[in-house]
Amino acid sequence: MDFRLGPDSEEFRAEVRAFLDEHITPEMTERVYRTGVSHDEAFTRALAERGWLAPGWPVELGGQGRDPLEMQVLADELRVRDAPTYGIGTTLMVATVLRAVGTPAQQAEILPRALSGQIVIVLGFSEPEAGSDLASAATRAVPDGDGWVINGQKMFTTNAQIGDYVFLLARTNTEVPRHRGLTMFLVPMDQEGVEVQPVFTLSGERTNITFYNDVRVSDAWRIGEVDGGWQTLTVSLAAEHGSAFGSAIERLLAAAEDWAAGTLDDGGRPMLEDLSLRETLGRTMADLEVSRLLQRRVAWMAEAGLPLTTEGPMSKLFSSEALQDRAQDLAELMGPDALRSYLDPTAPGHGEVEHTLRHSLGTTIYAGTSEIHRNMIAQRGLGLPRTR
Amino acid sequence: MELRPSADQQQLIDTFAALYAKESPPERVRAAEPLGFDRRLWDLLVGLGSITMAVPEEDGGWGASLLDLALVAEQHGRALGPAPLIETQVAARLLARTGPAAADLLAQVLAGDRLVTLAPRPCRGPVAGLVPAGAVADDVIVLHGDTLTVVPIGEDRVVPGNLGSMPLADVPLREGPVIATGPAAEVAFESALDDWLALTAAALAAMALRSVEIGVDYASEREAFGQPIGGFQAVGHRLADCRVAADGAGLLARQAAWAAGEDPERFPVLAPMAYGFAAEAARDASYWALHFHGGYGFMLEYDIQLSYRRSRAWANVVMDPRRAYRRVADRRYGPVGAG
Numbered sequence: 001m002d003f004r005l006g007p008d009s010e011e012f013r014a015e016v017r018a019f020l021d022e023h024i025t026p027e028m029t030e031r032v033y034r035t036g037v038s039h040d041e042a043f044t045r046a047l048a049e050r051g052w053l054a055p056g057w058p059v060e061l062g063g064q065g066r067d068p069l070e071m072q073v074l075a076d077e078l079r080v081r082d083a084p085t086y087g088i089g090t091t092l093m094v095a096t097v098l099r100a101v102g103t104p105a106q107q108a109e110i111l112p113r114a115l116s117g118q119i120v121i122v123l124g125f126s127e128p129e130a131g132s133d134l135a136s137a138a139t140r141a142v143p144d145g146d147g148w149v150i151n152g153q154k155m156f157t158t159n160a161q162i163g164d165y166v167f168l169l170a171r172t173n174t175e176v177p178r179h180r181g182l183t184m185f186l187v188p189m190d191q192e193g194v195e196v197q198p199v200f201t202l203s204g205e206r207t208n209i210t211f212y213n214d215v216r217v218s219d220a221w222r223i224g225e226v227d228g229g230w231q232t233l234t235v236s237l238a239a240e241h242g243s244a245f246g247s248a249i250e251r252l253l254a255a256a257e258d259w260a261a262g263t264l265d266d267g268g269r270p271m272l273e274d275l276s277l278r279e280t281l282g283r284t285m286a287d288l289e290v291s292r293l294l295q296r297r298v299a300w301m302a303e304a305g306l307p308l309t310t311e312g313p314m315s316k317l318f319s320s321e322a323l324q325d326r327a328q329d330l331a332e333l334m335g336p337d338a339l340r341s342y343l344d345p346t347a348p349g350h351g352e353v354e355h356t357l358r359h360s361l362g363t364t365i366y367a368g369t370s371e372i373h374r375n376m377i378a379q380r381g382l383g384l385p386r387t388r
Numbered sequence: 389m390e391l392r393p394s395a396d397q398q399q400l401i402d403t404f405a406a407l408y409a410k411e412s413p414p415e416r417v418r419a420a421e422p423l424g425f426d427r428r429l430w431d432l433l434v435g436l437g438s439i440t441m442a443v444p445e446e447d448g449g450w451g452a453s454l455l456d457l458a459l460v461a462e463q464h465g466r467a468l469g470p471a472p473l474i475e476t477q478v479a480a481r482l483l484a485r486t487g488p489a490a491a492d493l494l495a496q497v498l499a500g501d502r503l504v505t506l507a508p509r510p511c512r513g514p515v516a517g518l519v520p521a522g523a524v525a526d527d528v529i530v531l532h533g534d535t536l537t538v539v540p541i542g543e544d545r546v547v548p549g550n551l552g553s554m555p556l557a558d559v560p561l562r563e564g565p566v567i568a569t570g571p572a573a574e575v576a577f578e579s580a581l582d583d584w585l586a587l588t589a590a591a592l593a594a595m596a597l598r599s600v601e602i603g604v605d606y607a608s609e610r611e612a613f614g615q616p617i618g619g620f621q622a623v624g625h626r627l628a629d630c631r632v633a634a635d636g637a638g639l640l641a642r643q644a645a646w647a648a649g650e651d652p653e654r655f656p657v658l659a660p661m662a663y664g665f666a667a668e669a670a671r672d673a674s675y676w677a678l679h680f681h682g683g684y685g686f687m688l689e690y691d692i693q694l695s696y697r698r699s700r701a702w703a704n705v706v707m708d709p710r711r712a713y714r715r716v717a718d719r720r721y722g723p724v725g726a727g
């Protein structure tokens with residue numbers, strides 16, 4: 001057994017850190033936060049120039065042929081610095097789907113631009129009436145000549161306001177069981193009939209409702225088989241379910257330590273000597289380590305060619321729940337100081353604790369809620385009967 | 389990164405798994421109660437070289453890594469082994485570490501002639517309280533002030549009944565050979581304690597996983613309201629959480645034990661971290677698995693109560709999880725009052 005990531009990974013980490021030191025400026029961090037848009041064109045292109053948008057892809061497709069553990073190193077470092085990567089994440093997720101099931105024409109059209117950071121692709125899965133239960137999606141696509149006409153609404157279409165395409169889940173058949181009547185489309189956002197309405201969230205992250213009114217899409221933009229959308233969707237959701245929040249726990253820990261080191265208790269003793277705080281800091285370190293291990297297990301298994309069952313959901317579920325719990329614990333120990341806002345100059349640790357009290361709530365909801373992940377683990381991981 | 393045991397390690401796992409399957413099934417665990425000592429299991433463990441392997445080659449042992457020992461500890465925890473495996477391994481390693489002063493005693497331990505244990509807490513008064521294996525050991529190593537002494541255990545030991553049916557004893561202190569003094573004694577004691585924490589973490593992580601399995605088996609069989617109870621989310625989701633924690637605990641315990649040899653700088657942080665996490669995972673998994681047995685879980689006849697009691701006892705007798713997390717902080721920030 002060996003718990004080292006390997007010398008290549010560590011060398012790569014040093015390279016990534018140097019790059020981030022140069023490219024992540026306080027101004028960018030501030031702008032990302034104030035606008036709520038986790039995407040920055042210049043930063044994305046700089047990453048692309050290094051070949052780091054899809055480091056795991058083969059070189060001939062614009063990647064670097066890096067292994068899953070190295071990719072994890074990159075993802076970790078980006079998240080520890082809270083780099084604006086949401087748009088990159090969704091774009092690459094769709095690029096991965098296209099690489100698997102897209103036509104040569106679709107691949108030629110999209111992949112080079114996706115991998116060079118020229119386009120943003122957003123996800124149009126959730127609807128006002130369908131989130132966890134995506135198979136009940138109601139947005140309709142009806143055949144029309146050599147294309148389709150789409151009508152419906154999507155909820156939480158994050159980055160739609162800057163997106164070039166939306167990867168859209170639509171119903172193409174109402175005569176069959178619901179999972180079998182869905183099809184995926186890649187809809188250009190500048191298509192007539194597409195409308196974007198902003199939605200503001202607790203963490204400041206901006207998302208949108210998107211409306212589709214008689215949007216005409218050529219059949220060339222259908223991804224995968226007609227009525228085969230569920231399989232296509234499953235490919236992309238699997239990638240999402242492997243997301244992890246260890247890096248956010250690392251940020252939280254650093255902020256709490258920053259506060260503890262600079263604060264005295266009522267008796268004039270450094271807060272860092274407070275036993276209950278120390279206990280919680282120790283627990284936070286354990287949660288961080290476990291989050292990393294569960295996440296690395298997924299990458300290692302992928303690299304070793306071992307079949308994944310629910311290791312991805314375990315990583316996502318644990319790290320997001322731990323992030324939420326530890327943020328709450330630490331906020332209670334910090335008392336009023338925890339209330340100072342993110343990036344407020346008076347806030348200890350840049351206000352990361354206040355920020356985490358907000359944004360951690362999203363981590364247990366998007367990319368599959370905790371309940372959905374528990375369902376998966378109970379059924380596929382533990383072999384329990386279907387839960388209700 | 390490689391998370392699979394090597395071929396040698398797999399063989400080690402298989403050997404001990406077979407031993408525990410045969411010699412430590414729940415009936416034997418029960419039969420050993422209330423003392424919690426199965427002489428035959430103990431003799432077989434010693435015969436297999438469980439203590440000898442823990443000691444470096446230059447001290448007459450086989451020089452197994454702490455990770456190897458952790459893989460054995462997993463089997464021990466999974467089976468709730470009623471024998472003082474971890475404490476005696478840790479004590480033997482401590483004797484080896486303190487050098488010539490303890491060489492004779494170590495030789496007797498390796499020959500299987502003496503059973504030596506360690507008091508996990510520094511001793512302040514005239515009695516070493518709740519010494520693991522104290523009820524069956526010949527000697528206990530005690531840190532008293534800045535002196536490590538091998539205290540012979542006499543007839544005056546008191547064996548209290550306890551939650552985990554462990555062979556614990558309150559041992560009155562008496563004169564015995566001193567094996568280390570001053571800072572060296574404390575350093576040796578603290579490293580022994582780290583070994584103990586890492587190995588117990590492995591045992592508790594495996595105990596947690598076994599508890600989840602017991603819970604899942606029962607929840608798949610038992611029906612209520614026309615369906616297996618495992619189909620209710622209130623049941624399935626808790627078990628899913630427990631499984632995630634057990635997996636995390638297992639990975640962290642193995643990483644901690646691995647670090648003893650491969651990343652020694654981090655080992656003192658990882659050992660208590662793994663321990664705290666595994667103790668809580670085992671605590672929660674055994675609780676929920678018991679709870680989901682309904683009234684049957686409360687009956688002595690069902691095995692889950694064995695895990696419920698041991699998950700708490702094995703942990704608390706060494707160090708409760710909260711204290712373990714504070715130890716993590718001590719290692720990272722330095723002890724309280726040092727700055």
Ligand SMILES: Cc1cc2nc3c(=O)[nH]c(=O)nc-3n(C[C@H](O)[C@H](O)[C@H](O)COP(=O)(O)OP(=O)(O)OC[C@H]3O[C@@H](n4cnc5c(N)ncnc54)[C@H](O)[C@@H]3O)c2cc1C
Nearest residue numbers: 123124125126130131132156157158362365366367369371
């Ligand atoms: C910041 C943010 C960004 C997002 N970005 C995107 C995006 O870019 N594209 C996109 O398509 N979507 C996006 N989403 C949507 C997200 O994927 C959904 O919110 C999520 O899948 C949950 O769906 P819902 O909101 O409809 O909740 P619901 O599905 O209505 O769930 C409500 C509650 O019921 C619980 N629940 C539902 N089903 C079950 C069940 N079977 N068992 C037990 N409990 C259940 C849920 O866990 C939840 O607690 C985003 C969400 C957020 C918050």
